[in-house]
Amino acid sequence: MASITIDGQTLDVEAGSTVLQAAERLGIAIPTFCYMKRLPALASCRMCLVEIEGQRRLQPACATVVTDGMAVRTNTSLIEETRSSMLDMLLANHPLDCPICDKGGECELQDMVMAYGPRESRFRDAKRVFHSKDIRLSPVIIMNVNRCIQCQRCVRMCEEVVGAVALGTVEKGMDTAVTGFEGSLASCDQCGNCVEVCPVGALMSFPYRYKARPWDLAETDTVCPHCGTGCQLTVGARKGEFMRVRSKQEHGVNRETLCVRGRFGLDFIESSDRIKRPMIRRDGTLVPVSWEEAGDYLRQRLSAVASKTAGGLASPRLPNEVLYQFQKLMRTVFSTNSIDCSSRWSTPVDVVAPLLAGTYTRAPLEEVLANDCVLVVGSNVTEENPVTEYLLRDAARRRGTRLLMLSARPSRLDADAGAVVRASPGGEAASVGAVVASLVATAGQALPGDVLAAVGTTAGGLAAAGSDDTDRLATALMKSQSVTLLVSVDLLRSPEARVTLQQLNNLLQVLRRLDKAPAMQFLFDRANQLGSWDMGVLPAALPGLRPVEDAAPRAAFGVAWGAEIPSEPGADFGAMLDLCDKRQMGTFYIVGSDPLMSYPERTFVQRALGSADLLIVQDAFLTETAGLADVVLPAAGYGEEAGTFTNNEGRIQTVRKFRELPFAARDNLAIFDFVAAVRGQALQPSETGGILDEIARLVPAYQGLAQDQLNPDGAFTRATSTPPLGTFYPPPPAAAATDRLMLITGNGLFHNGYLTEHSEILNTVADDPYVEMAVQDVAHRRLSEGDQVVVRSAQGELAAKLKVNRHFPNGLVFIPENYRALRLNSLMRRGEYPCPVEVERAASLAVGTAPTAGIGGDSDNFGQGTAAGSP
Numbered sequence: 001m002a003s004i005t006i007d008g009q010t011l012d013v014e015a016g017s018t019v020l021q022a023a024e025r026l027g028i029a030i031p032t033f034c035y036m037k038r039l040p041a042l043a044s045c046r047m048c049l050v051e052i053e054g055q056r057r058l059q060p061a062c063a064t065v066v067t068d069g070m071a072v073r074t075n076t077s078l079i080e081e082t083r084s085s086m087l088d089m090l091l092a093n094h095p096l097d098c099p100i101c102d103k104g105g106e107c108e109l110q111d112m113v114m115a116y117g118p119r120e121s122r123f124r125d126a127k128r129v130f131h132s133k134d135i136r137l138s139p140v141i142i143m144n145v146n147r148c149i150q151c152q153r154c155v156r157m158c159e160e161v162v163g164a165v166a167l168g169t170v171e172k173g174m175d176t177a178v179t180g181f182e183g184s185l186a187s188c189d190q191c192g193n194c195v196e197v198c199p200v201g202a203l204m205s206f207p208y209r210y211k212a213r214p215w216d217l218a219e220t221d222t223v224c225p226h227c228g229t230g231c232q233l234t235v236g237a238r239k240g241e242f243m244r245v246r247s248k249q250e251h252g253v254n255r256e257t258l259c260v261r262g263r264f265g266l267d268f269i270e271s272s273d274r275i276k277r278p279m280i281r282r283d284g285t286l287v288p289v290s291w292e293e294a295g296d297y298l299r300q301r302l303s304a305v306a307s308k309t310a311g312g313l314a315s316p317r318l319p320n321e322v323l324y325q326f327q328k329l330m331r332t333v334f335s336t337n338s339i340d341c342s343s344r345w346s347t348p349v350d351v352v353a354p355l356l357a358g359t360y361t362r363a364p365l366e367e368v369l370a371n372d373c374v375l376v377v378g379s380n381v382t383e384e385n386p387v388t389e390y391l392l393r394d395a396a397r398r399r400g401t402r403l404l405m406l407s408a409r410p411s412r413l414d415a416d417a418g419a420v421v422r423a424s425p426g427g428e429a430a431s432v433g434a435v436v437a438s439l440v441a442t443a444g445q446a447l448p449g450d451v452l453a454a455v456g457t458t459a460g461g462l463a464a465a466g467s468d469d470t471d472r473l474a475t476a477l478m479k480s481q482s483v484t485l486l487v488s489v490d491l492l493r494s495p496e497a498r499v500t501l502q503q504l505n506n507l508l509q510v511l512r513r514l515d516k517a518p519a520m521q522f523l524f525d526r527a528n529q530l531g532s533w534d535m536g537v538l539p540a541a542l543p544g545l546r547p548v549e550d551a552a553p554r555a556a557f558g559v560a561w562g563a564e565i566p567s568e569p570g571a572d573f574g575a576m577l578d579l580c581d582k583r584q585m586g587t588f589y590i591v592g593s594d595p596l597m598s599y600p601e602r603t604f605v606q607r608a609l610g611s612a613d614l615l616i617v618q619d620a621f622l623t624e625t626a627g628l629a630d631v632v633l634p635a636a637g638y639g640e641e642a643g644t645f646t647n648n649e650g651r652i653q654t655v656r657k658f659r660e661l662p663f664a665a666r667d668n669l670a671i672f673d674f675v676a677a678v679r680g681q682a683l684q685p686s687e688t689g690g691i692l693d694e695i696a697r698l699v700p701a702y703q704g705l706a707q708d709q710l711n712p713d714g715a716f717t718r719a720t721s722t723p724p725l726g727t728f729y730p731p732p733p734a735a736a737a738t739d740r741l742m743l744i745t746g747n748g749l750f751h752n753g754y755l756t757e758h759s760e761i762l763n764t765v766a767d768d769p770y771v772e773m774a775v776q777d778v779a780h781r782r783l784s785e786g787d788q789v790v791v792r793s794a795q796g797e798l799a800a801k802l803k804v805n806r807h808f809p810n811g812l813v814f815i816p817e818n819y820r821a822l823r824l825n826s827l828m829r830r831g832e833y834p835c836p837v838e839v840e841r842a843a844s845l846a847v848g849t850a851p852t853a854g855i856g857g858d859s860d861n862f863g864q865g866t867a868a869g870s871p
Helices: 019-025 077-093 108-116 153-162 193-197 260-264 266-270 291-304 320-333 349-359 386-398 412-416 428-446 449-465 468-479 489-493 497-513 529-534 551-561 573-581 602-611 668-678 688-698 760-765 775-780
Strands: 002-006 009-013 049-052 070-073 141-143 167-170 177-180 203-205 218-223 232-238 241-246 279-282 285-288 309-314 373-377 402-407 419-422 483-488 519-523 585-591 614-619 631-634 643-646 651-655 741-746 770-774 788-792 797-805 812-816 835-841
Touching (some): 002 019, 049 077, 077 108, 153 167, 153 386, 218 651, 241 266, 260 386, 260 760, 279 291, 291 614, 291 631, 309 573, 320 529, 320 585, 320 668, 320 688, 349 497, 349 529, 373 386, 373 468, 386 402, 386 412, 402 428, 402 468, 419 468, 428 468, 483 497, 489 497, 489 741, 551 688, 573 585, 573 602, 614 668, 770 775, 775 797, 797 812
Parallel strands (some): 002 070, 309 585, 373 402, 373 483, 402 419, 483 519, 585 614, 614 631, 741 812, 770 797
Antiparallel strands (some): 167 177, 232 241, 279 285, 279 631, 643 651, 741 835, 770 812
């Protein structure tokens, strides 16, 4: 510790603290331009100069480390004169166009000049002009370099936090200018974080340009709906119309950063493709009706199928309260446990539940990343969870965290990793098992004898499957004092998902026995996937992930809900489709999900959904699945109802309403009440606050949480059991070698699910649909970057543009799942992942699309487009 006195106030601070940090703790304001907490000090703006006793010159507070006994003054006449002079120099060439500058009203330069600036300038020369017109760097970022004050925040943010290196500087001194490569941002993530951190109006958001002033906006703090990182953001609207999104420096896991989807992808809420009124099927066509007519139709149809089984699917993008109420509706009103929350994979509850109950680390990501070593398994974090990538890069570069990667698909983080294991597509289980074997072999006598005996089979069975890369990774784990595992939920796509999770459990067990204090979190690509599991939207688990066969929790929920809950596990989504196909499904209720675009074997899915006696679809957008429905119910979209999300950290945060419901849409909870009433029953409680109170009372991980605890940074759910010791699973066989191309899928940076395809802004920056392959595979087939290629499987084929990735391993083909026109699931086969394919040059450059079938009626009552992707 070191003692420092600032303006007469004394404080003890940790060694290495700066004068600026000490002043902040004392509540003493020191102005800055170039300083940002998450960036290394630059000390270029000289606004934070202070007097330090015993030193002849003024010193920058942001870069001066505290020494014991240091005495500092921050407001002397010399300091005031220096600040004024610095601002006078900045204003000498700064254009006086505040009335038209988008930053007007929230410009840091304006604020500084008002507080510290000269009343009259001493400069009389003509102002320097770099460009007479603003430069459009990208579809979403526009620049007025004349306003730049050379703080370098944007350049450093882009390089050191985002890792894109899309911005740089040219020239020197007063002629320094920030720009993109050849005046564009072609290689940019388009995240807009440079716009966020710019203190003036040099970098601006093109979609927001000239639309509003900050004092015109009604702002609402809420949570991003796009992935499980759970970034906090502020939505600005004027007269009910969406205007912009910004972040806040002091709140949320993201602080001042957002990704392109979070900053520019919320305009989907203004999409014209909304369902405007309820629709029912008459003579094979969907026609708009009133809610009363829809109720009468539902009552008649539900009565006709009352004796048959029912099933339900809900999107993990919905709030906890909606998901909890949905599973309650299905279990009590429809008397079924056939409920699921994913149309892309089956959740192995028997392995997931113990992980979430005792092993899962429900704690801030920043705290989890403070461990010595972080192993990322199965994810391209750059595109799945971009803001998590920023935090991982920061941990690796600034804090020296050892970063390890194990995945089939490369990512930008590989460059910062100490070891990279490139697993074969679908071979993650074998690769993790090989790491376990190598770790056991490396640890040797460091492990107790009983543990060596317990894992001996695993180690012996996988010794031959290891490699130099897995050995290096195991050695890095062994050298670390503490280890964090970040596990991609993409691993669940594989039929080997259960085995992969079992091997991860083995790895956690060995790390725990080696006293590595392992932490573990999933990397979800949906905003509330963890919440959907916690809420029990699963066929074999009640809320809290307790088995439905367990009589005690089933009785407790039965008493709370006033109904008897079925004791047998239900069917997962795949099994429900089989029931539909066999015409054994009476009512199939889908909320906020579009399985026709996401589940493998599109033809089968279309046939199965069409074979359900009664298909009810509740959604904000007219998806292709809704086009097959017997009843379509217009529901609230993002921002139109309140609730909570549980992010990857286990942090529960408030999702706030910031716009009114359009047309005849209703809250999801109100629609559940509507459906229950049609069945002659009622759901209590039926409003958000009461449901959250019930969750806090009945779901162990959420016990004691109250709405007033969720502000401003939310509250953490908690583990409900102690991690078991000694549970080891047998080794998987080594991944079979193949010389075929293997297709995997996932999210792209600009799209993740059907919401983003409704964003006009994202559609302007997103690549065209593409097929990504390795250099050698492309050369072997005599193909080139940008060629139109055909990808063919045993199920079907599609055509798209070729993208060459020099980091891809041979044999790997990647196609993003979120492009409607591709209908990627037509290539896939149920129970098979990855998918064997062939790739060749296309004879025709056309990429065909098919219209949604079975929709009719007045076009004014619903959007003409259909949404795509996996909800």
